[in-house]
Amino acid sequence: MATDQGRTANVNGLALMAELTRRSIPETGATRFRPPYAPIAIGALAGHHRGKDFRPTRLPPSHQWAEARGAVFVETGMWLRAQWYPLPGEKDWLPIVDREVKQVREAVGVCDVSTLGKIDVQGTDAGAFLDRLYCNTFSTLAVGKARYGLMLREDGMVMDDGTTSRLAQDRFFMTTTTANAAKVMQHMEFCHQVLWPEMDVQMVSVSEQWAQFSIAGPRSRDVLQRVVDMPDAIANDVMPYLGVKDLTVLGGIKARLFRISFSGEMAYELSLPARFGDAAIRALMEAGRDFGIIPYGTEALGVMRVEKGHVAGNELNGQTTAGDLGLGRMMSSKKDYIGRVMAGRPGLVDPGRPRFAGFKPVNKADRLRAGAHFIAQGAEAAAKNDQGFMTSVAHSPMLGHWIGLGLLSRATERMGEVIRACDPLRGGEVLVEVCDPVFYDPKGERLHG
Amino acid sequence: MAEAAARSALDGLYRPGRHGKAEAAAGVTLAELGNIALASVIARKGKATLASEAARRSFGVDLPETPRRVQAKGIELLWAGPGQWLALSRESMPAGELETRLSAVFAGLASVAEQSDGRTVLRIAGPKARDVLAKGLPIDLHPRVFRPGDTALTVAALIGVQIWQTDEAPTYELAVFRGFARSFWKFLAESAAEYGCEIA
Numbered sequence: 292m293a294t295d296q297g298r299t300a301n302v303n304g305l306a307l308m309a310e311l312t313r314r315s316i317p318e319t320g321a322t323r324f325r326p327p328y329a330p331i332a333i334g335a336l337a338g339h340h341r342g343k344d345f346r347p348t349r350l351p352p353s354h355q356w357a358e359a360r361g362a363v364f365v366e367t368g369m370w371l372r373a374q375w376y377p378l379p380g381e382k383d384w385l386p387i388v389d390r391e392v393k394q395v396r397e398a399v400g401v402c403d404v405s406t407l408g409k410i411d412v413q414g415t416d417a418g419a420f421l422d423r424l425y426c427n428t429f430s431t432l433a434v435g436k437a438r439y440g441l442m443l444r445e446d447g448m449v450m451d452d453g454t455t456s457r458l459a460q461d462r463f464f465m466t467t468t469t470a471n472a473a474k475v476m477q478h479m480e481f482c483h484q485v486l487w488p489e490m491d492v493q494m495v496s497v498s499e500q501w502a503q504f505s506i507a508g509p510r511s512r513d514v515l516q517r518v519v520d521m522p523d524a525i526a527n528d529v530m531p532y533l534g535v536k537d538l539t540v541l542g543g544i545k546a547r548l549f550r551i552s553f554s555g556e557m558a559y560e561l562s563l564p565a566r567f568g569d570a571a572i573r574a575l576m577e578a579g580r581d582f583g584i585i586p587y588g589t590e591a592l593g594v595m596r597v598e599k600g601h602v603a604g605n606e607l608n609g610q611t612t613a614g615d616l617g618l619g620r621m622m623s624s625k626k627d628y629i630g631r632v633m634a635g636r637p638g639l640v641d642p643g644r645p646r647f648a649g650f651k652p653v654n655k656a657d658r659l660r661a662g663a664h665f666i667a668q669g670a671e672a673a674a675k676n677d678q679g680f681m682t683s684v685a686h687s688p689m690l691g692h693w694i695g696l697g698l699l700s701r702a703t704e705r706m707g708e709v710i711r712a713c714d715p716l717r718g719g720e721v722l723v724e725v726c727d728p729v730f731y732d733p734k735g736e737r738l739h740g
Numbered sequence: 741m742a743e744a745a746a747r748s749a750l751d752g753l754y755r756p757g758r759h760g761k762a763e764a765a766a767g768v769t770l771a772e773l774g775n776i777a778l779a780s781v782i783a784r785k786g787k788a789t790l791a792s793e794a795a796r797r798s799f800g801v802d803l804p805e806t807p808r809r810v811q812a813k814g815i816e817l818l819w820a821g822p823g824q825w826l827a828l829s830r831e832s833m834p835a836g837e838l839e840t841r842l843s844a845v846f847a848g849l850a851s852v853a854e855q856s857d858g859r860t861v862l863r864i865a866g867p868k869a870r871d872v873l874a875k876g877l878p879i880d881l882h883p884r885v886f887r888p889g890d891t892a893l894t895v896a897a898l899i900g901v902q903i904w905q906t907d908e909a910p911t912y913e914l915a916v917f918r919g920f921a922r923s924f925w926k927f928l929a930e931s932a933a934e935y936g937c938e939i940a
Contacts, residue, residue: 338875339897339927347899347923355751370919413851414784462851491785493851495824499918500858541744545836564835565857565918566746574744 298328352502352568353403357586365589367469370406375588384590389688391591392598395554396689398583399508401575402592404560405568407453408472409501410465410479414492417463421455424482426613426628427621432457437533437551440465441613441621442475443630447639449607449616450630451475454551456535464497464535464547470604472498482629501547502568504575505592507558510582512740515559517578518571519548525559532557532738541567541574553592555599555732557740597685597696600649600728605661605682606696612639615698617647617728645679645698649728653709655692657721659684663712665699665723672713672720681712687730694730695723746835748772749860749921756940760933767868767935770928773913776830777838778855781846783823791849798845809891809904818891818904826855826902826915860921864928865911868935873912875931877903881912897927 301322309319334341349369357364362373363384375387394400412421418430425440432438437456444450451474453466467475479494506514516522520539523529525548530536532550540546544567552558563571576584596603602616612634613619622634633639652659663681670676679699687694695712699705705725713720727733750772758766781803783791792803799812803825809818816828829838839854846852864872870881876897880886891904899920905912916924929937 339930344923344926347897347920349917349919350749350922351919352747411851411853413782413853416785489785493782493784495780495782495851495853495855497853497855497858500853500855502857543834544744545834564854566748566835567744569747569751570744 296324296326296328297322298324349406351403351405352565353405353504353572356569356572357403360586362586362588367406367589370469372406373403373586373588375590376586385686388588388590388594389686391585391587392594392688394583394585395508395587395591395595396556397509398585399506399510399514399579400585400587400591401514401572401579402505402507402587402589403502403568403572404505405498405501405503405565406469407498407503408467408469408475409496409498409503410467410476410494411497412463412465412479412492412494413461414490415461416490416492417461418457420483420487420490420492421463421465422623422626423487423628424479425455426623426630426634428623428626429455429457429463434459435535437535437549441618443613443628443634444609445629445633447612447630447632447634447636448609449611449613449618450478452602452607454549456549458535458537458547468604468607472496500565501562502565502571503560503562504568504571505553505558505560506575507552507554507556507595509557509737509740510579510584511557511559513582514575514579514584515548515561518561518574519546527740541570552738553599553601554595555735556595556737558738593683594685594687597683597694598687598689598731600696600730602647602696603683606647606698608682611647611698612644614640615644615646617703643700645700646702647728648697648699648702648705649726649730650681650695650697650699650712650723651690651726651730652693653722653724657693658686659693659695659712659721659723660714660717660719661695662716663714663721665697666711666713666720668709668711668722672711672715678710689731696728699725748774749918750925753922753925754929754939757938759929759937759939761936764936766866766938768864768866768872768932769938769940770932771863771940772925773830773861773863775832776828776856776861777833778829778859778861778915779827779838779842780820780853780855781817781825781827781842781850783850784848787849788823791846794846794849807891807893808889810889818902820891820893820902827852828861858918859915860918860924861913861915862925862928863911863913864932865907865909866935867909868932869910869912871935872928872932873903876927877901881905881910883908883910897924899924899927 309316357373362376364371365374421429425442440455441452442450451471455465534550536548546563549560661684665678681695681697684695708725712723801810801812804819807819818826820826842852888905902915
């Protein structure tokens with residue numbers, strides 16, 4: 292039919308067919324055509340979806356505030372998030388991010404983490420349902436407590452992680468990574484509708500209902516005590532690490548506070564109705580002024596998680612098992628769960644598989660690059676000698692050099708070994724030492740404040 | 741400390757008044773609806789009938805079993821999937837209040853979760869409302885198949901929406917996820933410009 296959809300090109304064919312059957316075109320009848328048969332601009336088909344509107348943009352509750360403050364933004368899926376917050380005169384991203392990390396670790400910082408997937412899970416079987424979904428146990432979690440959860444796919448590979456809290460005997464508040472929010476929700480609905488329809492469990496996305504802010508650093512509680520209506524309710528002894536509390540903030544706004552940490556510092560996540568997200572970031576900044584509070588972006592968040600050796604999207608890449616990531620101990624042996632059987636396949640428990648580890652440059656001035664492949668010293672830098680790759684890197688302002696996380700064959704038996712991180716794509720190689728993935732505060736003492 | 745001010749997702753984005761084509765009567769009017777409380781209601785296992793009876797006792801209406809919206813005293817109940825509803829109230833109330841009230845009505849029969857802040861609700865009305873929506877909605881809104889009282893969960897301009905029709909003007913109301921509200925508004929306002937658009 293070609294570009295005119297048969298409107299004109301077919302006329303010659305119709306005339307020939309009419310002649311062959313000794314009739315006229317009106318007698319044989321014409322074929323149908325459909326629009327567009329006249330040239331139209333592609334823009335007319337694209338309509339509104341041009342330029343920045345090619346796809347929708349999703350904005351977290353503090354966006355307008357961050358914009359006015361001069362934040363630099365990054366697209367994560369459809370979300371636009373603050374990547375870092377330059378101060379007047381600051382140009383280079385690295386010193387800005389270094390400053391943000393140091394300020395959080397030495398004082399306090401606030402980050403909008405509203406983009407995390409949030410799922411309200413209710414029902415008499417809610418705990419039992421989560422036990423089947425996650426490889427670790429949730430039915431034993433006490434009301435008012437949060438727990439880190441890891442879920443596998445049916446094939447035994449890691450699917451997603453996040454912190455899930457128990458709000459009541461029959462109610463949980465689940466969080467997922469920003470990237471996998473929709474996928475996890477779909478997975479849960481499939482599990483309920485197809486695999487276990489007999490379970491009394493109800494789930495609904497509340498991702499957009501709640502503005503959520505991470506307040507992290509040794510002065511985080513001091514800041515929060517000026518924002519919550521009853522400061523004593525969040526004292527260290529009544530709300531220890533992994534505690535969860537319903538409370539009110541800013542004069543009567545119903546909110547939830549979670550004492551959880553991605554940065555490794557004493558930290559909280561404050562969740563409140565999204566309409567108050569803008570008011571909350573302004574109030575937190577004002578309340579924190581005496582304590583040196585700064586806003587920090589996704590880059591500083593990423594640096595701190597690398598310093599702490601936490602896995603994230605680069606490691607949860609669909610090809611890693613819980614064991615690969617050093618999280619094998621989370622796989623319960625007392626219950627069944629999605630992925631349990633397939634995670635036991637010989638190829639997935641092979642001790643030679645690449646394992647999660649830390650990597651530091653032998654020459655402290657060397658810059659590390661994510662994507663570099665690990666090759667033994669003296670071996671040819673070729674695919675046959677490939678032993679794994681660097682998944683994430685960061686410049687650590689706390690250590691004063693670059694650090695990396697990666698997956699290396701038999702890494703746990705190779706601590707202290709020096710290997711090459713080869714980057715043929717961008718050129719160059721760096722000698723790195725295999726080390727524990729937790730670079731900063733390995734005993735985790737800072738969490739407890 | 742700063743006064744805790746509620747802020748709409750569309751704050752500062754638009755200016756009320758006449759937009760687009762200036763001649764003749766406006767083809768559509770657009771408005772953001774404030775003071776809307778929302779909550780999702782999901783029946784517990786095997787309790788859909790009892791939940792519906794509870795709704796009848798408290799509000800005088802059954803929970804709709806097809807994609808319809810029913811109105812009762814102080815509450816509207818919109819079908820949102822099998823065994824799922826979106827409850828809506830136009831009464832002014834504090835954040836979280838609708839969940840508290842409905843949890844009492846449906847105790848043990850349905851799970852309730854506050855959604856007032858999770859959605860932005862918009863209204864589009866007027867003789868050209870259908871033409872504007874046709875630019876982004878894949879579903880047919882012709883009165884033959886979509887009438888006052890009908891609701892649908894669909895997409896518009898690549899954004900998930902729940903839409904319902906309230907009268908034959910025609911007037912439609914749409915709930916979109918808050919984070920997408922600014923993108924969605926731009927689509928609506930731009931699509932309405934050629935017909936002349938009055939923003940309330």
